[in-house]
Amino acid sequence: MTSASHTSFVIERRFAAPPAAVFGAWADIEAKRRWSDCHTDEGQTELTMDFRPGGRESYRAVLEGGVRQSVEKVFFDIVWNERIVFAYDIEVGGKRLSASLVTVEFSAEGEATFMRLTEQLAYFDGHDDLQERIRGTREGLDRLALDLETGGAPH
Structure with missing residues (x-):
């Protein structure tokens, strides 16, 4: 029997940079590669991105033990420096875990940026990693x- 469960979370952050810089870090593949890849220490990763409405982003990683992870994303709505809406799914070891x-x-607060990220999840067949997903998203931010x-200098 298959099943799906649903949940969501919201993360709010302030960045000491203007919205154009924060938004740009989501839109530029090299910047995104620097901050969003959570598996750089574990193995090989690959990122491709076509940042536009209808565009796609693909992330592939070979994790510890040779397990393959893939994340497929599609961008639905992009309002430059203000909003990004996308959907993605995660597959690990050939099994789709979630969508x-x-x-x-993004909104300006003087020279800073307030960012609100809202994620709505569907977990499949008993998978549930909500706390890990929140932690990983916070670490990326x-x-x-x-x-x-x-x-963008090396850390």
Whole structure:
């Protein structure tokens, strides 16, 4: 028997950079590679991105023990410096674990940026890694903040 369960989470962050810089870190593949890849220490990774409405992003990793992970994303709505809406699914070892709809909103607060990320998840067949997903998303956003502070210089 197959099943699906549903949940969501919201993460809000302030970045000491203007919205154009924060948004740009999501839109530029080299910047995104620096902050979003959570498996760089574990093995090989590959990222491709076509950042436009209807465009796709693919992430592939070979994890410890040779297990393959893939993340396939499609962008639905992009309002430059204000909003990104995308859906993605995660497959590990040939098994689809989840599918998500994500909205990322950016607004100026003086010279800083307030960002709200809302993720709505469907977990499949008993899989549930919500706390790990939240932790991993926060860690990526920590790397994004560091990348913005250092102007993309190696950390």
